[in-house]
Amino acid sequence: VKRLRSRHIGLVMGLGSQPEEHEEAEKRLMRKVTLHIIPYVGFLYLLCFIDRVNIGNAKHNMMEDLHLSSTEFGMIVGLFFVGYCIFEVPSNLMMKKMSPSKWIARIMVSWGILTAAMALCSRYWEFLLVRVLLGAAEAGFFPGIIFYFTFWFKKRERALKIAFFYIFAAVAGVFGGILAHFILLMDHWNLSGWQWLFVIEGLASSLVGVSVWFLMPDYPHSVSWLTPDEKMMVMNRLKDDHAAGTSSSSDANASSVNVAVKAISWREVRDTMLDKCVLTMSARVLRMVRIFSMSSGRSSPARLFKSISAFLQTMLEKRRP
Numbered sequence: 001v002k003r004l005r006s007r008h009i010g011l012v013m014g015l016g017s018q019p020e021e022h023e024e025a026e027k028r029l030m031r032k033v034t035l036h037i038i039p040y041v042g043f044l045y046l047l048c049f050i051d052r053v054n055i056g057n058a059k060h061n062m063m064e065d066l067h068l069s070s071t072e073f074g075m076i077v078g079l080f081f082v083g084y085c086i087f088e089v090p091s092n093l094m095m096k097k098m099s100p101s102k103w104i105a106r107i108m109v110s111w112g113i114l115t116a117a118m119a120l121c122s123r124y125w126e127f128l129l130v131r132v133l134l135g136a137a138e139a140g141f142f143p144g145i146i147f148y149f150t151f152w153f154k155k156r157e158r159a160l161k162i163a164f165f166y167i168f169a170a171v172a173g174v175f176g177g178i179l180a181h182f183i184l185l186m187d188h189w190n191l192s193g194w195q196w197l198f199v200i201e202g203l204a205s206s207l208v209g210v211s212v213w214f215l216m217p218d219y220p221h222s223v224s225w226l227t228p229d230e231k232m233m234v235m236n237r238l239k240d241d242h243a244a245g246t247s248s249s250s251d252a253n254a255s256s257v258n259v260a261v262k263a264i265s266w267r268e269v270r271d272t273m274l275d276k277c278v279l280t281m282s283a284r285v286l287r288m289v290r291i292f293s294m295s296s297g298r299s300s301p302a303r304l305f306k307s308i309s310a311f312l313q314t315m316l317e318k319r320r321p
Helices: 002-014 019-057 059-066 070-078 080-097 100-120 124-138 141-149 155-183 193-215 228-244 256-261 266-273 276-295 299-319
Strands: none
Touching (some): 019 100, 019 193, 019 228, 070 080, 080 141
C-alpha cells in the first residue's frame, strides 16, 4: 500500500501543478472504470429483468395448458415478492462477507435454475413454492449491484451510474418481448412454448452466472486492467469521499473496500434488520400482497401476510425515537 501511495503521489506530481490537469486525468480514469463496469452489470440486469417478466409473456399459454384461473395466476406472480422482500437484506450481508463476483454468480445461477424449474411445474402449489424460492434467490441482485457501485464510485457519481444501469431494464422490456414471441412458437420434445421460455431464459442466466464468477471485477485493487497508480487513485478518491461523510477519524481512515470486506458482527445484522427503512418497505410490500390476497378470495394467505405486516409495523413503532 505504501508503494502504491508513493506511486500515486508521483503520478499526481507528474501531472504538473495545475489542478485542471489532475482533474482531467481523474475523468479519464473514471471513464475507463465506467466502461468496464456499467455495460457488464447492465447486461446482467437485462437478463435479470427478462427472467422476471417472462411469466407475463407466458401467461396466456400457461393458463390455458394448466387450467389456471386469473386469481391463481395472480397469486403465483405475487408470491415472488414475498421471498424477494424477506431475503434482500440477508443477501447484501452475505455479499459483504463474500466477494461481489462470487455472490452475484451464486444469485444468477440459482435464479436461472429455479426459472428453468418452472417448466416442470404442473400443479398450482408447485408454482407457488418455486416462485417464493425464486424471489429469495433473486433478492440480492439489484441491491447488491447498488452496493457494488460503492466500491468504485463516489456518492455524487452513483446517481448517474444507476440511471445508466436502469436503461438496460427498458431494453430488456423490448428485447424480452420479441424473444418471448419466437420462443413461444416452439413445441418440441413434449414441451410447450411457455415451458421452453422458462428453460431457455433460465439456463442462459445460469451460464452467464458461471462466467460472472471469473469475469466480474471485484475491487479496484484486484483488477488487472488498472495500473498500480490508477488503483491507488481510485481507492484514494473513495477514501476521501468516505471521510467527507463521516465525523470520526477512525471511520475516515477506512476506504469503501475495507468497509466491504471487514468481518460482520451480529450487532450489524440486528441493526440492519431493525432499520426503520427496512421495516417500512417490508411492511408496505407485504401489505400490498395482503390486499391482493384478500381481493382474490384467498383468506389463509391474507391472514398470514396481515400478521407479518402487523408485526413489522409494531417493530417500526418501537424503533421510532
